[in-house]
Amino acid sequence: MDKPQPWRRVLFLALFVSFFFYSANIYTSGTALNGETAASKNVLHGQKLFRENNCWACHQIYGLGGYMGPDLTNVVANPELGPEYARMFIEEGTDRMPNFGFNEQEVDDLIAYLKHIGEGGNYNPKKGEITWYGTVKYER
Amino acid sequence: MEQSNMNVNNRSGVCFVILGLMSLGGCVLMGVLGAFKYLYPDTLSGFEFYQLRPIHVSLAVAWIFLAAIGGIYHYLPKYRGLSLAWPKSIPLHFWVFVITGIAILTAYILGKFGGREYWAYPPALSTPIFATWIMFGINILLTMKKEKGPWPVYYWMWMTGIIFFLITFTEAHLYLIPFFNENIIRETTIQWKSYGALVGSWNMLVYGTAMFVMEYISGDKKMAHSNEAFLLYILSFVALMVGWSHHVYAVPSASWIRMLGYAVSMAELIILADIIWKWRQSLTPDQKFTHRQSYRFIFAADIWVFLNLILAILISIPAFNLFSHGTHITVAHAMGTTIGINTMILMGSVFLIVEELKGAEFSGWSKKWASTGYWLSNISLVLFLGALMVAGSMEAFKEWDDFYERSEAIVPMLLIFSVSGIGLLGGLWMVVVAALNMLKPAKHQNETVTVTAE
Numbered sequence: 195m196d197k198p199q200p201w202r203r204v205l206f207l208a209l210f211v212s213f214f215f216y217s218a219n220i221y222t223s224g225t226a227l228n229g230e231t232a233a234s235k236n237v238l239h240g241q242k243l244f245r246e247n248n249c250w251a252c253h254q255i256y257g258l259g260g261y262m263g264p265d266l267t268n269v270v271a272n273p274e275l276g277p278e279y280a281r282m283f284i285e286e287g288t289d290r291m292p293n294f295g296f297n298e299q300e301v302d303d304l305i306a307y308l309k310h311i312g313e314g315g316n317y318n319p320k321k322g323e324i325t326w327y328g329t330v331k332y333e334r
Numbered sequence: 335m336e337q338s339n340m341n342v343n344n345r346s347g348v349c350f351v352i353l354g355l356m357s358l359g360g361c362v363l364m365g366v367l368g369a370f371k372y373l374y375p376d377t378l379s380g381f382e383f384y385q386l387r388p389i390h391v392s393l394a395v396a397w398i399f400l401a402a403i404g405g406i407y408h409y410l411p412k413y414r415g416l417s418l419a420w421p422k423s424i425p426l427h428f429w430v431f432v433i434t435g436i437a438i439l440t441a442y443i444l445g446k447f448g449g450r451e452y453w454a455y456p457p458a459l460s461t462p463i464f465a466t467w468i469m470f471g472i473n474i475l476l477t478m479k480k481e482k483g484p485w486p487v488y489y490w491m492w493m494t495g496i497i498f499f500l501i502t503f504t505e506a507h508l509y510l511i512p513f514f515n516e517n518i519i520r521e522t523t524i525q526w527k528s529y530g531a532l533v534g535s536w537n538m539l540v541y542g543t544a545m546f547v548m549e550y551i552s553g554d555k556k557m558a559h560s561n562e563a564f565l566l567y568i569l570s571f572v573a574l575m576v577g578w579s580h581h582v583y584a585v586p587s588a589s590w591i592r593m594l595g596y597a598v599s600m601a602e603l604i605i606l607a608d609i610i611w612k613w614r615q616s617l618t619p620d621q622k623f624t625h626r627q628s629y630r631f632i633f634a635a636d637i638w639v640f641l642n643l644i645l646a647i648l649i650s651i652p653a654f655n656l657f658s659h660g661t662h663i664t665v666a667h668a669m670g671t672t673i674g675i676n677t678m679i680l681m682g683s684v685f686l687i688v689e690e691l692k693g694a695e696f697s698g699w700s701k702k703w704a705s706t707g708y709w710l711s712n713i714s715l716v717l718f719l720g721a722l723m724v725a726g727s728m729e730a731f732k733e734w735d736d737f738y739e740r741s742e743a744i745v746p747m748l749l750i751f752s753v754s755g756i757g758l759l760g761g762l763w764m765v766v767v768a769a770l771n772m773l774k775p776a777k778h779q780n781e782t783v784t785v786t787a788e
Contacts, residue, residue: 199484202564206490209568213575217505220527224591225520233516241515248447248454251384256585257660258526259451262372262383264737265660290375292382314518317584322656330583330652 233310239300240307247294256317263291270305271312277305346424347408348691348773351684353432354400355766355773358677361393362759369752373745382445388454389442394672395452395536396435401680402539403470406492408687409546410477419476423469434462450525452532453506460507467503471496486549486558487567491542494567495535498574502531523582523591530578536676538570544679547632547686548613551625557613566609580650584659610636625689627696627704631682634712638674641719645670662744663726666719673715673758681765688772696772704768711761717754721747 233241244250252262259265270277284301287293296304322330368386371378378386407424410416418424438455441447448456474496478489505528508514509521549558557563576594614633645667648654658664685704688696725747734740 202484202490205568206494206571209571209575213501216575217527220523220591221514221520225517225523227517227519233518238516245450246447247445248384248388250451250454251387254660256522256582258522258581258585260383260387261660261662261665311518315585324653324656330656 231310231313234306236303236306237310238307240303240305240310243296243300243304244307252291255311256315265317266308266311267315267317268312270308277309280305280308345775346421346428347404347406347412348687349428350400350404350407351687352404352770352773353428354397354404354680355684355769357393357400357435358397359763359766361390361397362755362762364390364393366752366755366759369748369755373748373752385442385445388447389439391452392435392438392442392455398536398540398672398676398680400431401684402495402536402543405543405546405680405683405687406474406539410474413546413550414481416477416480418473419480420469420473423473427466427469427473430462430466434459434466450506450509452529457507457510460503464500464503467496467500471500484559486545486555487560487563488542488545488549488558490564490567491538491545491570494571494574495538495542498531498535498538502528502535506532519585522585526581526585527578530581531574533671534570534574534577538574540676540679541566541570543683544610544632544635547628547679547682548610550686551629551632552613552617554613554616557609563609577650580655583652583655610639625686627685627701627708628682628689630708631678631685634708635675635678635682638670638678638715642667642670642674645723657730658726661726661729662722662747663730666722666726669722670715670719673711674719677762681769684769688769692772700768700771703764707761707764707766707768709761711758711765714754714757714761718751718758721751721754725751 250259252260254260254265255267257265257267266280269275270280281301283291284296284304285293324330364386367378367381368383368390371381371383371386375383407418411418438459441455441459446456447454449460453460475493478485478493481489505524508524508528514524515521545558545563549555579591579594582591610632614636617629645663649658649663649667725744728744728747729740732740732743734743
């Protein structure tokens with residue numbers, strides 16, 4: 195059997211501590227608001243409805259979520275689609291999406307939430323610019 | 335020195351494994367139903383995709399954790415000679431998990447949600463889960479502390495997996511605090527940071543289990559104390575911390591988050607593959623034969639590690655991720671690692687328990703089903719992942735006018751994916767039924783294992 199190797203404990207503790215510094219950075223400066231306004235009450239209610247109806251199962255935000263429905267990051271912010279386009283789908287449903295029976299205020303709040311997301315950044319992978327060393331400059 | 339009767343502890347580990355196998359059976363069934371619901375939304379009236387998907391995902395997470403937890407509860411007293419520090423907590427752990435699991439499944443069936451993705455249930459149900467992990471953590475850490483001499487690497491992995499599950503589970507609920515929730519970029523980034531670290535924490539438990547199983551089969555005690563094994567642990571630890579960032583390359587957070595994740599990439603998988611490969615070459619024919627089924631699953635995991643390694647490295651390159659993100663290539667990555675690597679390793683662990691408990695009794699139809707199920711599930715998985723990769727590549731590299739045109743174009747590939755999913759269901763069910771038949775209580779409920787502990 196090997197002899198005791200205290201450096202293994204030291205390495206574990208060093209990584210453990212650095213995890214907290216790393217996380218603290220992400221919680222603060224790494225995700226600071228960049229020109230985006232804080233979420234209003236309506237936006238937060240829309241976000242709550244989004245969660246309570248598990249919209250994530252089928253839809254994505256920034257490409258994260260389910261794939262049965264489209265990505266919603268810039269649906270409302272997109273001038274070719276916009277809030278009325280989103281309203282139609284939310285109120286009527288489709289053959290792939292049930293009508294959840296939201297009332298008018300709830301539909302407004304869901305649209306406010308999607309609008310708020312769209313104001314925070316763009317998700318259009320096709321417009322990313324690839325650098326020679328393999329990273330991407332995204333259009334924000 | 336005290337004499338400790340380990341009968342309760344020993345059976346408790348097996349109970350967790352049995353519950354895990356049942357979760358896996360339910361998981362693949364829900365996966366197949368979900369796949370057909372995705373393709374044909376009018377079928378299965380009464381169930382929506384947004385209900386089936388979280389049931390499938392939650393059962394998959396339950397399988398991985400239960401099989402790993404059951405193995406740890408089983409191995410420490412039976413093979414490491416350590417009496418569990420808090421044996422009375424185990425039945426409570428088990429039953430709280432069962433009741434909470436039933437409550438979560440009921441919530442999904444009733445359409446009651448509130449969380450996100452992996453933890454889509456109402457967040458109040460996270461409290462008992464957190465409590466059981468505290469109990470499990472105290473029990474296992476105090477038990478491993480009794481070990482004389484330096485820890486084998488799997489102790490380090492299990493400890494880190496438990497501690498970081500608690501951290502990442504807490505982190506996944508930070509959205510309940512307004513400071514995190516009211517900034518959408520922060521909320522999204524931390525959500526995926528926590529989910530990436532969650533996968534890292536279960537990888538710690540699973541890779542630790544793989545190291546234990548390999549050590550046990552080979553009888554080579556040096557392997558789990560080697561510097562290479564410890565390097566795998568350290569790389570897994572670093573990957574747990576920063577490897578999640580390929581999830582959020584597209585999210586407008588600070589660029590250093592993405593660069594760090596890219597730099598670390600997936601070195602842990604290279605080391606794991608190397609360790610398994612060396613272990614295979616070190617085994618004698620007799621060792622392979624004695625634990626044939628367990629050996630087979632670990633060997634299959636090695637092949638899947640190599641295949642997933644290529645994909646994992648590719649999607650960690652931002653230039654490739656630009657195309658693959660938000661497509662079925664990501665699903666292939668997730669399914670390939672959870673089924674190909676995690677499930678194969680955990681099945682190796684399950685069948686080590688079966689082969690050790692039953693010995694020559696593991697024969698007849700159970701052995702045939704386990705063997706046929708092994709081949710059927712692995713062959714189906716090749717087709718299953720191949721179809722996802724082709725569908726994802728079509729989504730990623732072709733120009734589409736809109737989402738609906740893109741969705742229609744990949745339907746043939748998703749049909750192959752769904753049909754091969756039935757093969758996967760059949761194969762894994764055969765393996766699960768064979769294992770359950772061997773582990774059912776009546777066969778060894780009177781077994782008593784007595785160990786000596788300090």
